[in-house]
Amino acid sequence: MMKSIFFIVCAWLLVFGANATTFTFTAIPDQDETQLNTRFGKVAEYLSQQLNVDVRYVPVKSYSAAITAFRNNQVQLAWFGGLSGVKARHLVPNSVAIAQGYEDQFFKSYFIAHHSTGFKLAGQLPLNIADSSFTFGSKGSTSGRLMPEYFLRQRFNQPPNKIFNRVGFSGDHSRTIALVQSGAWQVGVVNYAVWEQELASGKIDLNKVNVIWTTPTYPDYQWTIRGDVEQRFGKRFIERVTDALLTMDDPDLLKSFPRQKFVPATNADYDSVKQVAKAIKLL
Amino acid sequence: MLADIELSQTDPVDELSRIFWGILTPDLSQTEDLIATIATTLCFALVAICLSAIVGLAISPFHHLWWVNGICTFVRSIHELFWALIFLQIFGLSSLTGVLAIALPYAGTFARVYRDILDQGSVDFNQAFCGRVSGVSKWLYGGVAQCWPALTRYTRYRFECGLRSATVLGFIGLPTIGYYLETAFSQGLYHQAGGLLLLFYGVIATIKYWLKAMLIPVYLVLAILYLPWKLSIEWQYIWRFISEDIVPSPLRSTLIDWQEWHSWWVDVAQQVFNGGWATLMLSFAALLLSAVLTLILWPLASKAICRRGYMVGHGLLIVLRSTPELIIAFMVMLVIGPSMLPAIIALALHNSAIIAYLLARTADQLPLRHDKSSGLNLWAYELQPRIYPSFIAFLCYRFEIILRESAMLGILGVTTLGFYIDSAFEAMFFDVAMMLILASALLNMIVSYCASRLNRSRQLFG
Numbered sequence: 001m002m003k004s005i006f007f008i009v010c011a012w013l014l015v016f017g018a019n020a021t022t023f024t025f026t027a028i029p030d031q032d033e034t035q036l037n038t039r040f041g042k043v044a045e046y047l048s049q050q051l052n053v054d055v056r057y058v059p060v061k062s063y064s065a066a067i068t069a070f071r072n073n074q075v076q077l078a079w080f081g082g083l084s085g086v087k088a089r090h091l092v093p094n095s096v097a098i099a100q101g102y103e104d105q106f107f108k109s110y111f112i113a114h115h116s117t118g119f120k121l122a123g124q125l126p127l128n129i130a131d132s133s134f135t136f137g138s139k140g141s142t143s144g145r146l147m148p149e150y151f152l153r154q155r156f157n158q159p160p161n162k163i164f165n166r167v168g169f170s171g172d173h174s175r176t177i178a179l180v181q182s183g184a185w186q187v188g189v190v191n192y193a194v195w196e197q198e199l200a201s202g203k204i205d206l207n208k209v210n211v212i213w214t215t216p217t218y219p220d221y222q223w224t225i226r227g228d229v230e231q232r233f234g235k236r237f238i239e240r241v242t243d244a245l246l247t248m249d250d251p252d253l254l255k256s257f258p259r260q261k262f263v264p265a266t267n268a269d270y271d272s273v274k275q276v277a278k279a280i281k282l283l
Numbered sequence: 284m285l286a287d288i289e290l291s292q293t294d295p296v297d298e299l300s301r302i303f304w305g306i307l308t309p310d311l312s313q314t315e316d317l318i319a320t321i322a323t324t325l326c327f328a329l330v331a332i333c334l335s336a337i338v339g340l341a342i343s344p345f346h347h348l349w350w351v352n353g354i355c356t357f358v359r360s361i362h363e364l365f366w367a368l369i370f371l372q373i374f375g376l377s378s379l380t381g382v383l384a385i386a387l388p389y390a391g392t393f394a395r396v397y398r399d400i401l402d403q404g405s406v407d408f409n410q411a412f413c414g415r416v417s418g419v420s421k422w423l424y425g426g427v428a429q430c431w432p433a434l435t436r437y438t439r440y441r442f443e444c445g446l447r448s449a450t451v452l453g454f455i456g457l458p459t460i461g462y463y464l465e466t467a468f469s470q471g472l473y474h475q476a477g478g479l480l481l482l483f484y485g486v487i488a489t490i491k492y493w494l495k496a497m498l499i500p501v502y503l504v505l506a507i508l509y510l511p512w513k514l515s516i517e518w519q520y521i522w523r524f525i526s527e528d529i530v531p532s533p534l535r536s537t538l539i540d541w542q543e544w545h546s547w548w549v550d551v552a553q554q555v556f557n558g559g560w561a562t563l564m565l566s567f568a569a570l571l572l573s574a575v576l577t578l579i580l581w582p583l584a585s586k587a588i589c590r591r592g593y594m595v596g597h598g599l600l601i602v603l604r605s606t607p608e609l610i611i612a613f614m615v616m617l618v619i620g621p622s623m624l625p626a627i628i629a630l631a632l633h634n635s636a637i638i639a640y641l642l643a644r645t646a647d648q649l650p651l652r653h654d655k656s657s658g659l660n661l662w663a664y665e666l667q668p669r670i671y672p673s674f675i676a677f678l679c680y681r682f683e684i685i686l687r688e689s690a691m692l693g694i695l696g697v698t699t700l701g702f703y704i705d706s707a708f709e710a711m712f713f714d715v716a717m718m719l720i721l722a723s724a725l726l727n728m729i730v731s732y733c734a735s736r737l738n739r740s741r742q743l744f745g
Contacts, residue, residue, distance in 0.1 A: 033466045034475075035315050058376065061456035061465070064709050065371060072520055074375045087711060116292070133291070133621060135696070139709040168621055168696030172469035175613075182617050183293035203471065208294070282710050 027079035039256040050244035063140035082142035082220045082273040094227025098242040101259030107220035111213040119212045132186040134164040143191040181209040291620030305473020324459040326506035328445035331385035339393020346398040359391035360727035378510040404430045528713040555722045558700035569630035576635035584643040603636035626692045
C-alpha cells in the first residue's frame with residue numbers, strides 16, 4: 001500500500017512537477033527549415049526577457065506533430081499555418097489566435113507550370129491545365145494544399161484527382177519548384193513567398209518554369225496560444241505574450257519567420273480558412 | 284500489366300547534377316548539433332533493438348499459436364513512422380515515443396525470425412537430454428544455445444535496420460539524423476544532404492568494428508543515460524486516444540446520424556479498395572524486380588566469387604540499402620516522371636541490396652570443396668542453387684516490409700494504403716487512420732498466410 005502511494009506521488013511529481021514554470025513554444029516556418037534551434041533559440045531568449053519566465057523552443061517538423069504537441073500541452077504557444085492553427089484551436093477549447101505576420105493578412109499561392117506545357121500567365125486559372133500532372137506541397141499546408149484545392153474545386157467543380165491525370169504531394173514548397181522545373185510534374189502550386197525567395201537567390205530558371213496564375217488572397221500563418229496559460233503564468237499572460245510579439249522589431253528575430261512584423265489577429269480572422277477546410281473535409 | 288508505369292519526358296540534368304555535385308562536395312559546417320544527432324540515432328536504435336530482441340526471444344516459443352502469430356503480424360505490418368505518430372499522441376515528443384515506435388514492430392519480427400531460426404536448428408537435441416528436464420531448460424540449452432551464432436548474426440543485422448528506422452523517425456521531428464537529412468534534402472541543400480548521407484554510410488559500414496558483444500551492455504547503459512527520459516505518461520491522453528480519437532467520428536455524439544455513418548463507411552471503404560489494390564500492384568512488382576536485382580547483386584559482395592573485389596560490391600550494397608527510399612524515388616522520378624515505376628525501382632533497389640547482403644553472407648559461410656570451380660561457374664552451378672532456399676525465405680520476409688514501406692512514397696502520387704494512412708494522420712483523423720491500419724494489417728496477414736501455404740506446398744512437392 002505504502003509502496004503504491006509512494007509510486008503515485010512520484011509519478012505525480014514527474015508529471016506536474018517537471019518544468020511547471022517553463023513556457024514552451026514551437027514554430028514551423030514556411031521556408032528555410034535549417035538551423036531552427038539556433039534561430040528560434042534567440043526568439044526564446046527575447047520572449048524570456050519580455051515575459052520574465054523561462055521560455056524554451058521545441059523544434060517540430062510536421063504540422064500534425066506540432067498540433068499534437070499543442071494539444072497535449074507540451075507547447076503552449078505555436079507559430080501555425082492557417083490550416084494547422086484552425087485545427088489546433090478546434091482541438092483545444094479556449095485557445096486563441098493572438099498575432100499574425102504582416103504578410104499573412106493577404107497571403108497567396110502561385111500556380112506554376114513547366115515550359116513544355118505552353119501555359120502562360122493568365123488572369124484566370126486556365127481550363128486547359130486539366131489532364132496534366134499536378135503536384136501540391138505538403139498535405140497539411142494552407143498555401144500548398146488547402147487554398148489551392150479550394151480554388152481548383154471552384155473553377156472546375158471537381159476534386160483535384162478528377163481534374164488532373166495525376167496528383168502528388170511533394171511535401172515541401174522548394175521541392176515542388178524543383179520538380180516542376182525539372183518537368184517531372186507539369187503543373188504545381190507554391191507559397192508565393194518561397195517562390196520569390198528562390199527566384200531572388202537564383203535557384204529558378206524562368207525559361208523552364210513560370211507562374212501561370214496567382215490565387216486571390218487569404219489569411220495564413222499566426223501565433224496561437226492555449227487558453228489555460230493564465231492559470232500557470234498569471235493573469236494577463238496572454239496579453240503580455242501578445243504585446244511581446246507585436247513589439248518584436250529586431251530584424252534578426254523577424255528574419256526567422258520570415259515576416260516584416262507581427263500584427264494583431266483573432267480567431268474570427270480565420271473563419272474563411274475554417275469554412276474551406278470543412279468544405280473539402282480536412283477538418 | 285495492370286500497374287501504372289507511365290514514362291514522361293523531363294529535363295532532369297540541372298537538378299541531378301546539383302544532387303551529384305552536392306554528394307561529391309559534402310559540407311556539414313551548416314548542420315547544428317551534429318554529434319548529438321548521431322548519438323541520438325545510435326541510442327534509439329540500440330535501446331530499441333535490445334528491448335525488442337529480448338521480448339521477441341521470449342515470445343518466439345509461442346509464435347506457433349495463431350493469436351500470438353496474429354498479434355506479431357499486426358504490430359509489424361504498421362510502419363515505424365505510423366507507430367511513432369500513434370505514440371506521439373500518448374507520450375508526446377519523448378524518447379519513449381522513438382524507442383517504442385521501433386521496438387514494437389521489431390519485436391514482432393524478432394519473434395517470427397527467431398522462431399524460424401530455432402526451427403531450422405537440429406531437432407536431435409531433444410534426445411540428448413535425459414531425466415526430467417523442464418521445457419525452459421530444453422529450449423534454452425538445446426535450442427537457443429545451439430542456434431546462438433545464427434541468432435546473434437541476425438540481431439546484429441537488425442541493429443543496422445534499427446539505425447535506418449531511427450533515421451526515418453527524424454522525418455516527423457525526433458532529433459535523429461533523418462531530421463536534418465530530410466530538411467536539407469527537401470530544401471535542395473544537397474551539400475549538406477550529401478554530407479549527412481556519407482556520414483550515415485560511414486556509421487553503417489563500420490558497425491562491425493565497434494559493435495562488439497562485450498561492449499553492448501556498456502553501450503546500453505550509456506544510451507539509456509544519454510537519452511532524455513522525461514517520463515510523463517499522462518493517462519488522460521491515453522484514455523482520450525482510446526475513447527475518443529479512434530472512435531469513428533459519427534459515433535462520438537450521443538445522437539448517431541445514420542447518414543453520416545453511412546458516408547463515413549463509404550469513404551473509408553473507397554480508400555481501402557483503391558489503396559489496397561495499388562499497394563498489392565506496387566508490392567508484387569517491387570518484389571519481382573527485387574528478386575531479379577538480388578541475383579545480380581549478391582555475387583558482387585561475395586568473397587568466394589569476387590575474392591578481393593568483394594569490398595566494392597559491399598560498398599555498393601551499403602549505399603543502396605542505407606539511402607532512404609524516398610531519396611532514391613525522388614531521383615528516379617526526376618528522370619522518368621511520376622508514376623508507380625520510380626516507387627517500384629526505389630523499393631526494389633533498397634530491398635534487393637538488403638537481401639543480397641544477407642545472401643552473400645550466407646554463401647560465404649558455406650563449406651566448399653577444394654576442387655570447387657570459380658567465378659561465374661561457382662556462382663551459377665554451386666552457390667546459387669545451394670542458397671536458393673534462403674533466397675526465397677528472405678524474399679518472403681522482405682515482402683511484408685515492401686508492403687508497408689510503400690507508405691512512404693506519396694510524393695509520387697501513387698495512392699497506396701500507406702498514402703491514405705499518412706493523409707489521415709496528417710489531417711488528424713485517427714478514426715480513419717485506425718481503420719486503414721487494420722485493413723493494411725489484414726492484407727499483410729493474408730499475404731503472409733498465402734506465402735506460408737505456398738512454402739509448405741513447395742516443400743511437399745519439391
